[in-house]
Amino acid sequence: MNKNYDVVITGGGAVGAACAYFLSREKDLKVALVDFKKPGNASRASAGGLWAIGESVGLGCGVIFFKTLSKQMNEAKENGGELPPLRPHQLPDFFFDFALTSNNMFPSLHEELREKHNIDFKFEETGLKFVMYDEHDRAYADQIASGIPHLSDQVKWLNADELREEEPYVTPEAIGAMNFTCDHQVSPFLLIDSYTEAARQNGVDLYLNTMVTGVETQGNRVVGVRTDKGTISCNTMINAGGAWASQLCEWATGHTIPVYPVKGQIVLSEKLPKIMRGCISTSDCYIAQKDNGEVLIGSTTEEKGYDTTNTLPELKGLAQGASKCLPILKEMNIKRTWAGLRPGTRDEIPILGPMDGIEGYINACGHFRTGILCSAITGTLINEIVRGKETTLDLKPFLYDPKRFEDLEPPFYG
Amino acid sequence: MSTKNQQVIIVGGGAAGISAAAQLAEFGISSKIIDEATKLGGVVYRGPLRHTEELPHLDEFYQKSQKSLQDKYHNNKDKIDVQLETSVIGPDGANGLILSDQKSLSSLNYDYLILSTGCHERSVPFPGWTLPGVMMMGGVQLQIKSGLVRPGEKMALCGTGPLLPLIACQLHKAGVEVEGVYEASSFTRLAKEAVALLNKPMLTLNGLSMMSYLKRNNVPFHYGWGIVKAEGKEAVEEITVAPYDKEWKADLSKARTAKLDSIGIGYGFVARTQITQLLNLEHEYSYQSSYVPRLSGNQRSSKDNVYVAGDTSGILGSDGAAFEGQIAALDIALRMGAIDAATHASRTNKARKGLQRVRNFRFGFDRFSERQLGMLDLPDDDTVICRCENVKKSQIDAAFERGVKDITSLKMATRAGLGDCQGKICSAYCYDRFKQAGHAERMGQLRARFPVEPISFAMMED
Numbered sequence: 001m002n003k004n005y006d007v008v009i010t011g012g013g014a015v016g017a018a019c020a021y022f023l024s025r026e027k028d029l030k031v032a033l034v035d036f037k038k039p040g041n042a043s044r045a046s047a048g049g050l051w052a053i054g055e056s057v058g059l060g061c062g063v064i065f066f067k068t069l070s071k072q073m074n075e076a077k078e079n080g081g082e083l084p085p086l087r088p089h090q091l092p093d094f095f096f097d098f099a100l101t102s103n104n105m106f107p108s109l110h111e112e113l114r115e116k117h118n119i120d121f122k123f124e125e126t127g128l129k130f131v132m133y134d135e136h137d138r139a140y141a142d143q144i145a146s147g148i149p150h151l152s153d154q155v156k157w158l159n160a161d162e163l164r165e166e167e168p169y170v171t172p173e174a175i176g177a178m179n180f181t182c183d184h185q186v187s188p189f190l191l192i193d194s195y196t197e198a199a200r201q202n203g204v205d206l207y208l209n210t211m212v213t214g215v216e217t218q219g220n221r222v223v224g225v226r227t228d229k230g231t232i233s234c235n236t237m238i239n240a241g242g243a244w245a246s247q248l249c250e251w252a253t254g255h256t257i258p259v260y261p262v263k264g265q266i267v268l269s270e271k272l273p274k275i276m277r278g279c280i281s282t283s284d285c286y287i288a289q290k291d292n293g294e295v296l297i298g299s300t301t302e303e304k305g306y307d308t309t310n311t312l313p314e315l316k317g318l319a320q321g322a323s324k325c326l327p328i329l330k331e332m333n334i335k336r337t338w339a340g341l342r343p344g345t346r347d348e349i350p351i352l353g354p355m356d357g358i359e360g361y362i363n364a365c366g367h368f369r370t371g372i373l374c375s376a377i378t379g380t381l382i383n384e385i386v387r388g389k390e391t392t393l394d395l396k397p398f399l400y401d402p403k404r405f406e407d408l409e410p411p412f413y414g
Numbered sequence: 415m416s417t418k419n420q421q422v423i424i425v426g427g428g429a430a431g432i433s434a435a436a437q438l439a440e441f442g443i444s445s446k447i448i449d450e451a452t453k454l455g456g457v458v459y460r461g462p463l464r465h466t467e468e469l470p471h472l473d474e475f476y477q478k479s480q481k482s483l484q485d486k487y488h489n490n491k492d493k494i495d496v497q498l499e500t501s502v503i504g505p506d507g508a509n510g511l512i513l514s515d516q517k518s519l520s521s522l523n524y525d526y527l528i529l530s531t532g533c534h535e536r537s538v539p540f541p542g543w544t545l546p547g548v549m550m551m552g553g554v555q556l557q558i559k560s561g562l563v564r565p566g567e568k569m570a571l572c573g574t575g576p577l578l579p580l581i582a583c584q585l586h587k588a589g590v591e592v593e594g595v596y597e598a599s600s601f602t603r604l605a606k607e608a609v610a611l612l613n614k615p616m617l618t619l620n621g622l623s624m625m626s627y628l629k630r631n632n633v634p635f636h637y638g639w640g641i642v643k644a645e646g647k648e649a650v651e652e653i654t655v656a657p658y659d660k661e662w663k664a665d666l667s668k669a670r671t672a673k674l675d676s677i678g679i680g681y682g683f684v685a686r687t688q689i690t691q692l693l694n695l696e697h698e699y700s701y702q703s704s705y706v707p708r709l710s711g712n713q714r715s716s717k718d719n720v721y722v723a724g725d726t727s728g729i730l731g732s733d734g735a736a737f738e739g740q741i742a743a744l745d746i747a748l749r750m751g752a753i754d755a756a757t758h759a760s761r762t763n764k765a766r767k768g769l770q771r772v773r774n775f776r777f778g779f780d781r782f783s784e785r786q787l788g789m790l791d792l793p794d795d796d797t798v799i800c801r802c803e804n805v806k807k808s809q810i811d812a813a814f815e816r817g818v819k820d821i822t823s824l825k826m827a828t829r830a831g832l833g834d835c836q837g838k839i840c841s842a843y844c845y846d847r848f849k850q851a852g853h854a855e856r857m858g859q860l861r862a863r864f865p866v867e868p869i870s871f872a873m874m875e876d
Contacts, residue, residue: 037822044826189826197816209819209856270868310864312506319874333868335834
């Protein structure tokens with residue numbers, strides 16, 4: 001391993017692989033991608049939803065939070081108490097821009113990877129429907145809609161009949177749905193595979209099944225990445241370490257960054273005929289039928305360190321939530337379950353770009369629950385940073401700054 | 415805690431599980447056996463699933479062993495609680511199991527756990543291997559032993575090891591026309607193991623008598639031959655066999671065909687480790703048995719109160735399994751204070767000696783039957799490797815060409831191993847491909863997932 005690379009990317013999940021692909025498009029840089037599949041690797045565990053609006057307003061993965069809130073409200077009402085204020089969990093505008101810009105890239109990216117590199121990551125236009133069961137759900141949906149007036153053309157309301165028309169297997173108990181028409185899905189495995197394979201075809205060296213064990217520095221400059229198979233020299237290291245990014249950053253810079261694992265458990269059905277036209281979020285879970293017919297149900301939000309065990313009460317919660325929405329599932333089988341580790345940050349915003357006072361080091365981490373969705377824009381931005389170009393979006397809110405995380409309440413999941 | 419109330423759970427009521435339970439009972443310790451079948455005995459000794467007066471196709475040697483295992487259970491019945499038709503589908507917390515009886519889920523806690531879940535058959539893909547009528551040899555045997563049906567009218571057996579002559583005899587006695595038996599290894603390799611085989615003189619004699627039975631009845635036995643492909647419209651109608659060289663590469667210039675209606679394929683077994691994996695026990699790669707739990711001398715796993723016995727800890731057959739079950743039980747008895755150290759030592763030593771004899775014998779056969787990677791060339795580009803996900807050999811090849819070096823990446827790139835069987839069928843081939851490419855040491859393991867077998871959504875309702 002005596003090669004010297006312009007760029008070494010540590011981490012081959014959706015974000016690392018996207019960086020490798022976007023950096024390799026012009027075929028002028030020497031790029032290496034180092035990857036080791038650790039248990040809980042989030043890209044592999046992912047549902048593959050491109051829920052740009054859904055995730056930004058706290059649906060999709062955010063629903064477990066809402067469920068707790070909804071329960072509190074019902075209890076308060078039963079006890080004649082005062083209702084706590086409805087406050088959907090909405091991320092700042094710059095994150096909407098970030099997520100939507102990435103989302104808009106997928107149709108052409110899909111075509112490009114298919115035509116140039118012959119891999120189809122199964123991009124499907126599905127929409128994401130928030131299925132409502134009662135007045136609380138509707139009030140919550142109203143709050144969401146009023147929080148995103150500039151996106152009203154992407155929000156379509158369905159009454160009970162219209163919902164039944166579009167999703168005949170959804171329970172008749174549902175009173176309607178709010179559909180985010182621009183939120184779609186991909187096969188997460190194939191997305192990573194297509195980024196990686198396209199990068200390889202463009203000349204990126206893949207160091208697969210290779211574990212990073214340290215980072216070589218000279219003064220304040222990163223000069224190489226140590227692995228269990230030897231050291232790889234580089235001018236720039238890109239930290240795409242997912243839930244393990246903080247350790248990589250510490251090796252490279254001497255500082256940790258507040259990226260930590262947030263466990264999500266997932267339930268998967270056996271392959272079924274098509275029972276869903278679009279992806280669904282309820283107040284219990286999200287549900288997506290993948291291209292091969294499997295119905296994927298997620299996901300819990302737990303801080304349990306690097307633990308990836310599945311626990312029955314949580315799995316039951318997800319399975320029951322899905323059966324409530326799609327009663328036909330009660331006649332179907334669960335094939336497998338697993339847990340992934342999202343790279344969480346306290347403000348739920350990724351950490352991107354260089355670090356003050358450190359040369360040859362770039363963060364591409366902390367994507368929490370939107371790594372698949374935001375991989376395309378992240379790859380684009382990182383490529384621009386490496387080449388010293390003006391960035392497509394303002395990088396400032398994404399840069400690592402200790403002040404970003406000061407005074408933040410602990411997150412809702414505990 | 416009083417040791418009296420300590421719960422010993424045994425998963426799998428085959429030779430290992432029953433021997434363990436009987437050994438515990440001898441020292442006054444109660445245990446509970448969980449088994450997925452309708453009868454105890456495991457795949458080898460379960461016997462017919464319906465009533466029958468006699469079993470003329472099964473030899474006396476087998477019937478004696480079966481009786482002796484049944485007696486072990488019957489003589490200790492009052493100390494052995496048995497829960498049949500129940501599968502363990504995953505762990506529940508630190509010291510619990512989740513059980514499924516196909517209708518509902520339940521939890522069961524243990525203080526000590528013995529996992530004796532046995533093995534499953536090693537799949538060897540070749541063109542036509544998914545045609546109806548192409549069966550694994552253990553499955554063939556189960557049909558004659560438990561189902562009491564003839565698997566076919568005219569059959570051939572291809573594979574390696576001591577099961578070949580045994581099943582050939584059973585088939586012949588059951589009235590099946592056995593076209594031929596094709597043993598992949600050469601006779602010279604078997605001759606080299608003569609000394610090892612004398613560790614079990616009775617078994618060896620038994621084997622010799624089976625060989626002479628086949629000869630007497632004009633069933634041809636071909637050393638150094640193996641399967642090439644199976645063909646047929648709706649089901650297998652014809653097979654092609656050819657001489658195998660030392661690497662088990664088929665010499666197609668000498669291939670010949672045979673018309674028949676079914677075929678038994680048996681190139682060995684793989685430890686059944688879905689539960690040991692879900693319990694997060696440490697595992698190590700074994701070329702012979704695939705991944706197996708790492709054990710200490712007394713069958714203790716990396717988790718202090720969990721023991722593994724029988725083929726789950728490496729393929730050794732039912733005689734070895736019985737000794738391993740006994741050794742695990744003795745260790746538990748000692749830890750529960752039911753026996754003193756001296757009794758433990760002398761009984762364990764005796765069992766270990768027995769186990770060693772089995773191993774010496776078995777290892778002779780294992781060396782003779784050691785799988786050679788030339789067989790990996792048998793599948794065509796279009797041969798399905800992962801049956802659940804319909805992954806073809808060409809897709810596996812493409813992933814290797816792209817530089818995949820570990821099983822997880824292979825799974826993600828091709829979906830091999832992501833189906834209902836969780837890779838039980840395709841993993842053996844995939845691991846061998848990594849071995850062939852020089853990546854065996856770091857290829858990683860295709861991890862089992864909860865639930866080990868599919869469960870219905872309805873079972874997840876409260």
